[in-house]
Amino acid sequence: MGILIQHGTVVNADSTVQVDVLIEGEKIAAVGADLPADGHTLVDATGLLVMPGGIDVHTHLDMPFGGTTSADDYLTGTRAAAIGGTTAVIDFALQSRGHTLAEALATWDAKAVGNACVDYSLHMAITDLGPNFETLDEMQAMLDRGVSTFKLFMAYPNVLMIDDGLMFRVFQRAAKLNALCLIHAENGSAIDVVVAQTLAAGHTAPVWHALSRSTRAEAEATHRAIALADMAGATVYIVHLSNEDSLRELKHAQERGVRALAETCTQYLVLSLEEQMPDESFEAAKYVFTPPLREKKNQARLWEALADGALCVVSTDHCPFRFGDQKSLGKDDFTKIPNGGPGIENRMQLMWHFGVNAGLISPERFVALTAAEPARVFGMDSKGAIAVGKDADILLWDPKADYTISSATQAMATDYSMFEGWQVKGNVARVFSRGELIVDAGRFIGEPGRGKFLKRRANAGELF
Ligand SMILES: [Zn+2]
Known part of the structure; x- marks a missing residue:
C-alpha cells in the first residue's frame, strides 16, 4: 500500500501537467492521470502544485x-x-x-x-x-x-x-x-x-x-x-x-x-x-x-x-x-x-x-x-524531478497561501530574519522526504537524524 497524491498539478522543470503521483516506499512508483485508489492512503492536492x-x-x-x-x-x-x-x-x-x-x-x-x-x-x-x-x-x-x-x-x-x-x-x-x-x-x-x-x-x-x-x-x-x-x-x-x-x-x-x-x-x-x-x-x-x-x-x-x-x-x-x-x-x-x-x-x-x-x-x-x-x-x-524511480521528495505547494516572514515564527536559530515582516504569497503545504510526510501545517513531524548522507557521482564532463 502506498500514498496516492490526487488532483494536484505536477510541475517539473520541463512540464506542468495534471496527474496523480503514487509513492511506494521511498520512491515515486507511478505518475499518471486517474491512478486507481487501490487501498492507498489518499492525499488530496486539489489547488496545490506538486513539485520536487x-x-x-x-x-x-x-x-x-x-x-x-x-x-x-x-x-x-x-x-x-x-x-x-x-x-x-x-x-x-x-x-x-x-x-x-x-x-x-x-x-x-x-x-x-x-x-x-x-x-x-x-x-x-x-x-x-x-x-x-x-x-x-x-x-x-x-x-x-x-x-x-x-x-x-x-x-x-x-x-x-x-x-x-x-x-x-x-x-x-x-x-x-x-x-x-x-x-x-x-x-x-x-x-x-x-x-x-x-x-x-x-x-x-x-x-x-x-x-x-x-x-x-x-x-x-x-x-x-x-x-x-x-x-x-x-x-x-x-x-x-x-x-x-x-x-x-x-x-x-x-x-x-x-x-x-x-x-x-x-x-x-x-x-x-x-x-x-x-x-x-x-x-x-x-x-x-x-x-x-x-x-x-x-x-x-x-x-x-x-x-x-x-x-x-x-x-x-x-x-x-x-x-x-x-x-x-x-x-x-x-x-x-x-x-x-x-x-x-x-x-x-x-x-x-x-x-x-x-x-x-x-x-x-x-x-x-x-x-x-x-x-x-x-x-x-x-x-530533482517528479518521475517514476526518483526519490519521493515531494513538495505540495500552495500558490495562494499568504505568509509573513518573521524571526518570531521561523525555525532557524537566529534572533532575527533578513526578511522581517515581509509578506509573501505562495508557501509550503506539505513535504514528503523519501516517501515520509515530514512537514504538515508548518511543523516538522519527522525524526531528527532521519536524513541520509547522499553519495554523489562525479559528472563534470556531462554538464555541457
Ligand atoms: Zn558559502
Whole structure:
C-alpha cells in the first residue's frame, strides 16, 4: 500500500501537467492521470502544485567562523530547510590547514549523523595541498566516498585562500577525475589591502564591510578562475555570484564555449546595499556576508540571467549568526563580524513570490533553479524531478497561501530574519522526504537524524 497524491498539478522543470503521483516506499512508483485508489492512503492536492523538494546546494551548518560557530546545527538547520520545502542540502566540509580531507569529512559527518532531518551531502573545501601536493591524491578517495565536488577560496588570505598555482593544480586533477570545482571568487589579496586602508581611515561600521569588497574584485576573480579552469580543461562553478560585473565575465566565457556554470543566492536577488545598509548603524551587521550586498541595480540583471540560463542554480549560502551575541563581536570593527546570514528556510517562498508571482521566471524555471538543476549539476541522480524511480521528495505547494516572514515564527536559530515582516504569497503545504510526510501545517513531524548522507557521482564532463 502506498500514498496516492490526487488532483494536484505536477510541475517539473520541463512540464506542468495534471496527474496523480503514487509513492511506494521511498520512491515515486507511478505518475499518471486517474491512478486507481487501490487501498492507498489518499492525499488530496486539489489547488496545490506538486513539485520536487528543493535542493539547497550551498549551506554552512555548525561551521566555525571568526571565533564562533554558525547558529544552526544540522538539526535546526535541516529542520528549517524542511519547513521551507527543501528536502536535500549540500553543506561544506572544510579542510583545516595541515590536516587531510579524510579528517575534514569525518568532522562534518559527525556533525550531521543523528541530527539531519533531510538528506544531505558534502562538498570538500580544499585549503592546503600539503608540501608534496598529497591532497591531490586524496581527491580520488573523496570521490569514492561520494564527495564529488571541491571548493576553493580565492578570498580570505592566510586562512582559506589558495594561490593561482595551487588552484590550477586542483583544476588539472579535477579534470582528470571528472569532478566539478566550486569557486569563491573574490580577489582576497586586493580586498585585504582595501580593508586595512578602510580601518586605518577610522571606518569601522558594518556597511564598510560591503564597501571594501567591490564588484570589480569579484569580477576579476570570476574571470581568473574561469580562465584557469579552462586552461586545465576543468569544469568550474562559481558560487554566490552577486553582481552584474561578475555576470559579464561569466557570460563572455559561456559565449566562447567555456565550461563555466554559476549560482546566485536569494539575498542578492531581493536585498540591496541601499535598502539594508543605508547608513553606519550596527543593524546593518545582520546583512554582513561575503560577497556583500550590492547596489539594487544588479538585481534585475541577476533575474534575467536566471531566466536565460546564464545562472543555473539559486542557493542560500545559509550561514546564520545571532545578532545579539555573535554579530555583536564586530561592534567596533566590521572585520570581526561573523560573515553570513540566515536563509535556508525562506528560499522557496522568496523565489516563488519575487520570481514567479512577479513574472520574472515561470513555475517550471522555479523548479529548475531550486531542484532540477541542483540535482543535475551536483550528480544527485535520485533527486530533482517528479518521475517514476526518483526519490519521493515531494513538495505540495500552495500558490495562494499568504505568509509573513518573521524571526518570531521561523525555525532557524537566529534572533532575527533578513526578511522581517515581509509578506509573501505562495508557501509550503506539505513535504514528503523519501516517501515520509515530514512537514504538515508548518511543523516538522519527522525524526531528527532521519536524513541520509547522499553519495554523489562525479559528472563534470556531462554538464555541457
Ligand atoms: Zn558559502
